[in-house]
Amino acid sequence: MKAMKLLSLSLIALLTFSACSSDDDAPELINQEEVITTLNVYLTPEGGTEMLAFSYNDLDADGLNPEKTTMPLSANTTYTGRVEFLNKLEDPAEDITVEVREEGNEHQVFYLPSTSLDLNTTYLDTDVDGNPIGVEFRLQTTTVSNGILTFILIHDGNKFAAGASEGILSDSVGGETDIEATFDVTIQ
Amino acid sequence: MFQKFSLLLFLASASSFIFAQDCDLSISGQIIDIHNNMPLQSAVISIEGTNTVSYTDENGYYEFKELCESQLRLKVTHPYCVSATKSIRLVEDTQINFRLEHHLEELNEVLLKGKLYNADLNSSISSQIKSEELDRFSSASLGEALESISGVSSLNTGSSIVKPIIQGLHSSRVLIINDNVRLYDQQWGEDHAPNVDINSAANVTVIKGASALKYGGDAIGGVIVVEPRKAPIKDTLMGKTILTGETNGRGGTLSSSLIKSKSNGFNYRIQGSLKRLGDLRAPDYQLTNTGQRENNLSLGIGLNKIDYGIDFSFKLTNTEIGILRAAHIGNARDLVNAINRQEPFYIDDFSYTINNPKQEVTHQIYKLNTFKKINNIGEASLQYSFQNNDRLEFDVRRGGRSDLAAMDMNLKTHTLLAQLEWTEVKDFNSEFGAELNAQTNFSDPNTGVKRLIPDYEMYSAGVFASSIYEVSENWKIDAGFRYDFSNINADKFYSTSRWRNLNYNQLYPEFEVEDFGNQILTNPVFDYHNFSGTIGATHIFKNDWKLISNISSASRAPNPSELFSEGLHHSLATIELGELQLDSEQSLKTGLELQGKINNLGFSIQPYYNYIKDFIILEPRGIETTIRGSFPVYAYRQTNARLFGVDVSASYTYRNFDLLSNFAFVDGTDLDRNTALINMPPFNLSNTLTYTKAEWKNFYLSVNSKFVAEQRLFPDNNFIADIVNTSTGNFEEVLVDISTPPEAYHLLNFRSGIEFDLNSNSLSIDLIINNVLNTRYRDYLNRLRFYADEVGTNAMLQLKFNY
Structure with missing residues (x-):
């Protein structure tokens, strides 16, 4: 009978303990740490000043209200470009570009102009293996044209795949897409 | 004499x-x-x-x-x-x-509740797997063992996460009862395997319908009852150790159990198992990051005085499962590439290391049970159980966050169960019961990732009554009724744009608590009333054939995932949205079973028809383009559904040969749209020919052939996505085929063994080879079928020592 008493006592204790462990406090707001809400592409023409050429803001990070801005480019111009990834859900906004650079051998940005758009790009930075990361690049426009330009950030792809270091995103690069943003571009 | x-x-x-x-x-x-x-x-x-x-x-x-x-x-x-x-x-x-x-082991089930779940008792359509058969699955999972029953299939995520499907239904529609405790282990998720150590089970019963009301009223699909080995009331020490080594995964399982009992009714039990497996291998390549680890323990102590008793038990399962690396993708373009690639992108050398993505799940069950026989009434029992489920999901993350879980969810459930078995009225066997449940779910905010399932509290209460009336020696009828009430109170952050997009700001303004700009805190509260019942009859013919007929109705409230989920699934690159407006679904299922024997031919035929009102299904609803690219959006809808089918099993014995055949067919239809339901098991047929020779140390050799047809009844969930062509930079319309089931396949499995008697102990040695021909195949019911083939040949050597 003593065992019974002990058991029932521990049962009551357990019930009470667990009943108290759930509290009615509102849950904590989670600041999503890893999300990239914003892609900014800054371009500086030779001898000119830097401009925010393309910007994609997805502040909910779920695609319902994305905001896109784009600036026209000048024909026959060489731009120095840099890509910036931000998490604006943090205050102040977190610069994810730092992480992308630090883990450069796991990341690569690809720039994909459509066939009608007369521009080409070259990488200006390298990771520890000597492969491009693509956060810094050169963009050269030629004739007046229209088209689209897509920026893709690949995570954990095969950066040694044939053509990858020239910016060719073939299937053998693989990996998973962290960012994929497309802009309408006018070269005038 | x-x-x-x-x-x-x-x-x-x-x-x-x-x-x-x-x-x-x-x-x-x-x-x-x-x-x-x-x-x-x-x-x-x-x-x-x-x-x-x-x-x-x-x-x-x-x-x-x-x-x-x-x-x-x-x-x-x-x-x-x-x-x-x-x-x-x-x-x-x-x-x-x-x-x-x-049966020595099972007789002893006189233990606590007086008897094990006796499916013969009422008109349940059921099937059972016994201890010896279960032992062969020592290194596998509950889901895999259950597949040997006709009408039971499994929904897999890779090859280690296996969820049982009963007559076409799974997850929240199938209750799993482990040692008289209903498992609450976040069972709503299709990639959440049941937390049951198969090595702790002495037998497993599958009840194909809602007729076992004492376990719950929401068994739209059915109930799986897992029962542990029990202690006899005599002075004895019983033990069993099974060691299994397997070639595919280069690991194995060690399982051991020990029961000490005394004739005064006192007993204690200890059981544990360890499993270690590295990367599995498909016929043509390594399945990188598919290793798994399992540590399971169960302890029990009890006193059984036949007319009263008390028992305490503790169960722990701890699993770490790697998810195929190639199945973690970014967006619809990645998905198209993966489907076209035909083999996984990430293929590394064999390794025991489990990297991200992976799951780490710990489940604990504490149970205290007492019973007392009451003169002129029967037996009363009271049971309290506490379950603690911890689920960590690790993702491929940036910035050194890979060691931090992307999802960290804790589900605690308290259950109080009171039952009275009333057996003293002649020819009647009745049961009454009441159940109280309190459940809290908590997601750790430190993950830095949006909660997939919000924090919530749920209280539920249920009462049931059932009775079996023995009309005559050959006729039994039974009926039962159950009512459940549940209240769920959640605290959920919606992204403000989603809240508005779903029009919830108009429908549920009363739920809004505080607007944080991008996110809005809401407090959805819902009550559900669920009624379920069963009625049936059992008739035994003069030739000993048996006919069971049963009509049961189950009612299931929507689960937290169906109500609240909101987020991205990396394995299928889909955005999944819960739906607050869901109501309970109600099924009406008619089942029949005819079992009998003609000379050496035994058979069981189980046809059924299941009509489900307001069946909750997840289906694609458009495409959204985010900064990560485009994703198909999946949302819940309610429809009326119909499932019908038949499970047949037959055995034929000729001298030392024994042929066992099982087949199952199910047709599931969404009646509102007149389309097939997704993930219905295709027609499957399994034949096993066994040769036994008792004189040769119980030698047996068996060959199993398993055929799974191509599923031709499937909904067309294909979608057209605008996907950038990476060589031209232009967008192209691409049809993403996520619907077409894989081709039919046929597998050969082999098994042989002998048993040695050593004094009062026995040692048996079994050789099991699965997929002998190293057949390359994909299975419709594997959620990762887009990424890789199923595992190839696996040879296992098993030593079993009974003492």
Whole structure:
């Protein structure tokens, strides 16, 4: 009978303990740490000043209200470009570009102009293996044209795949897409 | 013996003299062991209230002669059996057969609740897997073991996460009862495997319908009852150790259990298992990051005094499962590439390391159970259980966050269960019960990732009553009813744009608590009332064939995932949205079973028809483009659904050969849209030919052929996505085929073994080879079928030591 008493006592204790462990406090707001809400592409023409050429803001990070801005480019111009990834859900906004650079051998940005758009790009930075990361690049426009330009950030792809270091995103690069943003571009 | 016989004669003649009636009636019959259908010798049959007794001969037959027309009650006892009684009105020569529980391990199930779940009792359509068969799955999972039952398939995520499907339904629609505790282990997720150590089970029963109301009223699909090995009431020490090594995954499982019991009813039990497997291998390549680790433990201590008892048990399962690396993708373009690629993108050398993505799940069950037999009523029992489920999901993350779980969810469930079994009314066996549940879910905010399932509290209460009435020796009818109430109170952050997009700001303004700009805190509260019931009849024909018919209705409230989920699934690159407006779904299922024997041919045919009102389905609803690219959006909808099908199993014995065939067919239709339901198991047929030779140390050799047809009944969920062509930079419309099921496949499996007796112990050695021909195939019911083939040949060597 003593065992019974002990058991029932521990049962009551357990019930009470667990009943108290759930509290009615509102849950904590989670600041999503890893999300990239914003892609900014800054371009500086030779001898000119830097401009925010393309910007994609997805502040909910779920695609319902994305905001896109784009600036026209000048024909026959060489731009120095840099890509910036931000998490604006943090205050102040977190610069994810730092992480992308630090883990450069796991990341690569690809720039994909459509066939009608007369521009080409070259990488200006390298990771520890000597492969491009693509956060810094050169963009050269030629004739007046229209088209689209897509920026893709690949995570954990095969950066040694044939053509990858020239910016060719073939299937053998693989990996998973962290960012994929497309802009309408006018070269005038 | 002679004395008793003369006594019987004397009594018989005496009574005939006194009442001067026709006293030349007889009762005869056979006593059979319910487990192996073998006759039981030396069982004692007595006529209660008299000194009349009879014993069974070596063939299990008994006979009473020269009885008078009267109302009498027969009682059968046997040293190793639970005794049985039967009342009859004797008016003519009568044959009564008894089927007794006789099995050392299972007899002892007299333990706590008096008996194990006896599916024979009411009109449940059910099937069971026994201890010996389960042992062969020591290194596998519950889901894989259950696939050997016709009508049970599995929904897989890779090859380690296996969820049972009963007659086309799974997850929240299938209740899993582990040692009389209903599992609450976030069972809503399709990639959440049940937290049950198969090595802790002595037998597993699958009830194909909602007829087992005492376990819950929401078994739209069915109930799986897992029962552990129990302690006998005698002085003994029983143990079993199984060691399994396997080539595919280069690892294995060690499982051991020990039961110490005394004749005074005191007993304690300990059981544990360890499993280690590295990367599995498909016929052509390594399945990178598919290793798994499992550590399981169960402990129990109890006192069983036959008319009262108390028992405490603790169970722990701890699993770490790697998810195929190639199945973690970014967006719809990645998905298209993966489908076209035909083989996984990430293929590395074999490794035991489990990297991200992976799951780490710990489940604990504490249970305290008491019972007391009450004179003139029956047995009352009270059970309290506490379950603690911790689920960590690790993702491929940036910035050194890979060691931090992307999802960290904790589900705590308290359950109080009171039951009364009322057996004292003649020919009636009734059960009444009440259940109280309190559940809290908590997601750790430190993950830095949006909660997939919000924090919530849920309270539920249920009451049930059921009764079995034995109309005559050949007819039994049963009926039951259950009512459940549940209240769920959640605290959920919606992204503000999603809240508005779903029009919830108009529909549920009362739920809004605080607007944080991008996110809005809401407090959805819902009540659900669910009614369920069952009615059925069992008839045993003169030739011993048995017909069971059952109609049951189950009612299931929407689960937290269906209500609240909101987020991205990396394995299928889909955005999944819950729906607050969901109501309970209600099923009406009719099942029949005819089982019988024609000479050496035994068969069981189980047709069924299940109509489900307001069936909750997840289906694609458009495409959203985010900064990560485009994703198909999946949302919940309610429809009326119909599932019908048939499960057949047949066995044929010829000399030392035994042929066992199982097949199952199910058709599931969304009646509102007149389309097939997703993830319905395709037609499957399994044939096993076994040769046994008891004289050669119980040698057996068996070859199994398993055929799974191509599923032709599937909904077209394909979608057209605008995907950038990475060589031209232009967008192209691409049809993303996520619907077409893979081709039919056929597998050959092999099994052989012998058993040595060592004093009172036994050692058996089994060789099991699955997928002998290293067949390359994909399975429709594997959620990762887009990324890789199923595993290839796996040879296992198993040593089992019973002591």
